[in-house]
Amino acid sequence: MTVVARAPVAPATAPIVELEKVSRIFGGSTPVEAVKEADLTVRSGEYVSIVGPSGSGKSTLLHVLGLLDRPTSGRYRFDGVDVGELSDGGRTALRGRGIGFVFQTFHLLAYRTVLENVTTGLIYNRTPRRERRRWATTALEQVGLGHRMDFTPRQLSGGESQRVAIARAVVARPNLLLCDEPTGNLDTKTTESILDLFDELRRGGLTLVVITHDHAVSHRAERRVEIIDGVLSERAS
Amino acid sequence: MRPEAQNRSHLGIRDLFNEALSGMLARPGRTVLTILGTVLGVAALVATLGLAKTAGNQIVTRFDALAATSVSVENRDEGYGDTAISVIPWDAEERLTRLNGVVAAGTLSPVSTQGALVRSVPINDPLGQSEFAIDVYATSPGLLDAVAGRLATGRYFDEGHSERHDPVAVLGPGAARRLNIGRVDQQPALFVGDTTLVVIGVIDDVAREASLLDAILIPDGTARELFDLQAPAEVHIRTELGAAQLIGSQAALALAPNQPERLTVRVPPEPGAVKSAVESDVNTLFLVLGGVSLLVGAIGIANVTLVSVLERIGEIGLRRAVGAARRHIAVQFLVESATMGFVGGIIGASAGVLVIVVVSAGREWTPVLDLAVPLLAPFAGAVIGLVAGLYPSWRASMLEPVEALREGG
Numbered sequence: 001m002t003v004v005a006r007a008p009v010a011p012a013t014a015p016i017v018e019l020e021k022v023s024r025i026f027g028g029s030t031p032v033e034a035v036k037e038a039d040l041t042v043r044s045g046e047y048v049s050i051v052g053p054s055g056s057g058k059s060t061l062l063h064v065l066g067l068l069d070r071p072t073s074g075r076y077r078f079d080g081v082d083v084g085e086l087s088d089g090g091r092t093a094l095r096g097r098g099i100g101f102v103f104q105t106f107h108l109l110a111y112r113t114v115l116e117n118v119t120t121g122l123i124y125n126r127t128p129r130r131e132r133r134r135w136a137t138t139a140l141e142q143v144g145l146g147h148r149m150d151f152t153p154r155q156l157s158g159g160e161s162q163r164v165a166i167a168r169a170v171v172a173r174p175n176l177l178l179c180d181e182p183t184g185n186l187d188t189k190t191t192e193s194i195l196d197l198f199d200e201l202r203r204g205g206l207t208l209v210v211i212t213h214d215h216a217v218s219h220r221a222e223r224r225v226e227i228i229d230g231v232l233s234e235r236a237s
Numbered sequence: 238m239r240p241e242a243q244n245r246s247h248l249g250i251r252d253l254f255n256e257a258l259s260g261m262l263a264r265p266g267r268t269v270l271t272i273l274g275t276v277l278g279v280a281a282l283v284a285t286l287g288l289a290k291t292a293g294n295q296i297v298t299r300f301d302a303l304a305a306t307s308v309s310v311e312n313r314d315e316g317y318g319d320t321a322i323s324v325i326p327w328d329a330e331e332r333l334t335r336l337n338g339v340v341a342a343g344t345l346s347p348v349s350t351q352g353a354l355v356r357s358v359p360i361n362d363p364l365g366q367s368e369f370a371i372d373v374y375a376t377s378p379g380l381l382d383a384v385a386g387r388l389a390t391g392r393y394f395d396e397g398h399s400e401r402h403d404p405v406a407v408l409g410p411g412a413a414r415r416l417n418i419g420r421v422d423q424q425p426a427l428f429v430g431d432t433t434l435v436v437i438g439v440i441d442d443v444a445r446e447a448s449l450l451d452a453i454l455i456p457d458g459t460a461r462e463l464f465d466l467q468a469p470a471e472v473h474i475r476t477e478l479g480a481a482q483l484i485g486s487q488a489a490l491a492l493a494p495n496q497p498e499r500l501t502v503r504v505p506p507e508p509g510a511v512k513s514a515v516e517s518d519v520n521t522l523f524l525v526l527g528g529v530s531l532l533v534g535a536i537g538i539a540n541v542t543l544v545s546v547l548e549r550i551g552e553i554g555l556r557r558a559v560g561a562a563r564r565h566i567a568v569q570f571l572v573e574s575a576t577m578g579f580v581g582g583i584i585g586a587s588a589g590v591l592v593i594v595v596v597s598a599g600r601e602w603t604p605v606l607d608l609a610v611p612l613l614a615p616f617a618g619a620v621i622g623l624v625a626g627l628y629p630s631w632r633a634s635m636l637e638p639v640e641a642l643r644e645g646g
Contacts, residue, residue, distance in 0.1 A: 059643075063639045066558070068557075068558065068638045068639045068642070069637075069639050088562075088563070089245060089246070089562050089563075090245075092246050092557065092560060092561070092562045092563075093245045093246040093560060093562070095558065095560055096246045096559055096560010096561070097246075097560065101558045101559070103642065105551075107551055107552075107554070107555040107558075107642070109259075109263075109552060109555075110263075111259065111262070111263035111264075112259060116259075120555070120556070120559060121559045123248060123249075123252045123256070124246045124247065124248055124556070124559060124560035124561045124562075124565060125246060125247070125560050126247045129249075129251070129252075168559070172559075172560075
C-alpha cells in the first residue's frame with residue numbers, strides 16, 4: 001500500500017460518528033445507566049481511542065457506536081444517517097457495509113480457511129462473487145498474511161488470528177473500524193505489530209475507534225476519550 | 238447513502254447453501270448422527286410400504302389362478318333345518334354354460350345311501366377290511382371340468398349315462414385305493430349296499446372340492462333313480478379369468494328366475510379387495526412404527542440443531558456484526574436442518590429399498606414398490622428437517638448480536 005505522510009486532520013472532513021446526548025440505560029429493578037448523555041463526534045480519517053476501567057461503559061458505547069445496540073435516548077447519526085429512524089434490517093445493512101469490527105476474542109470460524117473467514121465479511125453486502133476473492137486477497141496481503149490464505153485458524157498464532165480478523169473487518173472497505181480490546185489477548189510484542197498495522201490502516205484513510213483499558217494502546221491514537229461511569233471526557237493526547 | 242432502499246443486506250442462494258454446508262461439515266460426526274434418526278424413520282416407512290405391497294401382490298397372484306375363477310351356488314340356509322327344498326334345477330349345467338364367461342359348470346349333490354357300506358368285488362379275505370363308509374356324490378357331467386379335475390384312467394360319465402340312469406361310477410383316488418380298484422378296462426364293479434355300480438373312471442386330482450378325492454361320483458340321473466335324489470344341492474362354476482364377479486351376479490337368476498333370492502352365490506373377493514385388505518393389515522402397524530421413528534428423527538434434528546445454535550452463538554453474533562439480517566441467520570439454520578432431513582431421506586429410502594429387495598429375495602417374492610415412494614421420501618425427509626429446524630432457527634434469529642458476541646467469546 002502507499003504510505004502517506006500523516007496529514008493534520010482538517011476540521012473540514014465529514015463527521016462519521018455524531019452522538020448527541022446519547023444514553024443507554026439497562027432496565028430491571030435497579031436501572032443502570034451505562035452511558036450517560038454522551039456527546040462525541042468522530043470525523044472521517046480520525047484515530048480515536050476510548051479508554052476506561054472495566055465496567056465503565058466502554059463496551060456499551062462500542063455496541064451503540066457499532067449499531068449492535070440502540071441508545072435509550074439521544075441522537076446518533078452515522079455517516080449522516082439518523083440511525084434512530086432505521087429499522088432493525090436497515091441498521092443491519094448499514095452495519096454490514098459501513099462498520100468493521102475487531103473483537104478481543106477474534107471470532108473466527110474455526111472450520112473455515114483464512115480466506116473464507118475474510119470473505120465472510122462480504123457475503124451479506126452484495127459484493128459480486130468474483131470480486132470477493134480479489135478483495136479478500138488484497139486485505140490479507142494488507143495485514144501481511146498473503147501466505148496463510150489456506151490455513152485454518154487453528155494453525156495460526158494469536159497475532160495472526162487477530163490480523164485475519166482485521167482483514168475481515170476492513171475487506172468490505174467500511175467507513176469506520178471499531179476495535180474492542182483488540183490486543184487484550186496478545187502479548188506486548190504482538191500488540192506492537194497490531195498497533196503498527198492500525199497506524200498503517202489509518203494512513204490509508206480509515207477511521208478508527210479503538211476501545212481499550214491499556215494506556216499503551218490508547219497513546220498511539222491521536223485523540224483519547226476517557227469514559228468513567230458512563231461519562232465521556234476528552235483527554236489531551 | 239440510502240440504506241433502506243436497494244442496499245438491504247442480502248444473501249445469495251449459492252452463498253446460503255455454501256454457508257449451510259460448511260456449517261454441517263464443520264462437525265461431520267454429529268451431522269451423521271443427527272441424520273441417522275431420519276434415515277431409520279424413512280427406511281422403516283419405505284420398507285413398510287414396499288413389503289406390504291410386495292406381500293399383497295404375492296398373495297394375490299397365488300389366489301388369481303384358482304380362486305379368482307371359482308364361483309359356487311347353493312341353497313340359502315333358510316334356518317328351518319333341512320326341510321327347505323332345493324331350487325337348483327337339474328339342467329343347471331346347461332343353463333350356466335350358456336352364460337358368457339363360464340368355462341365349465343356342474344352340479345354336486347351328496348347322495349344319501351342310508352348308511353350303506355361300500356365294497357368292491359368280494360374277495361374272501363377274513364383278515365382284510367372289505368367294506369367301507371364312502372361318501373357318494375351325484376354330479377352332472379361338467380363337474381369334473383368345473384373343479385378343474387383330471388382323470389387318472391378311464392372316463393367321466395356323460396349326459397347319456399345320466400339320462401339312461403346307467404349304474405356307473407367314477408372314483409376319487411382315495412376311494413379307489415381303499416376299494417383296491419386301479420384299472421377300469423375290465424369294468425370292475427362295486428356295491429353300495431345292494432346297488433351295483435360299474436366303475437368307468439378314476440380321478441387323478443381336483444383343484445377344488447378336495448372332498449371329491451375320497452368319494453364315489455355317480456350321474457345325477459342315476460342318483461335320482463337309484464337313491465331317490467330330489468334336487469341338486471349346489472353348483473360349481475369355473476369362469477374365465479376376470480369374469481367371476483359378472484357370473485356371480487348372473488348365476489342365481491339363471492338358475493332360479495322365480496326366486497333367485499333363495500340362492501347363495503359365493504364369488505372370490507375382488508382382487509383389489511384382497512390386495513388392499515392385506516396391505517392395510519400390514520401397513521397399519523408398520524406405518525405407525527415408521528411414523529414414530531420419523532418423529533424421533535425429527536426430534537433428534539430439532540435437538541441437535543438447537544444445541545448447535547447454542548454452540549454457535551459466537552458465529553451468529555459475528556454474522557450479525559458483518560451484516561447478516563435475522564432472516565439470514567434463520568434461513569441458514571433452516572437450510573442446514575432441511576438438508577440433513579433430505580440427505581437422511583435419500584439414505585433412508587435407499588436402505589428401505591434394499592430391505593425390500595433382500596426380504597423379497599429371501600422369500601422368493603417379486604419386490605413391488607410404488608416408484609413415487611422412494612422418489613418422494615427425500616422430500617418428506619426435507620420437510621421433516623425443515624419443521625424440526627423451525628424452533629431452533631427462530632431462536633437463533635432472535636439472538637441479540639450484543640449478547641451473542643459476548644456469550645460466544
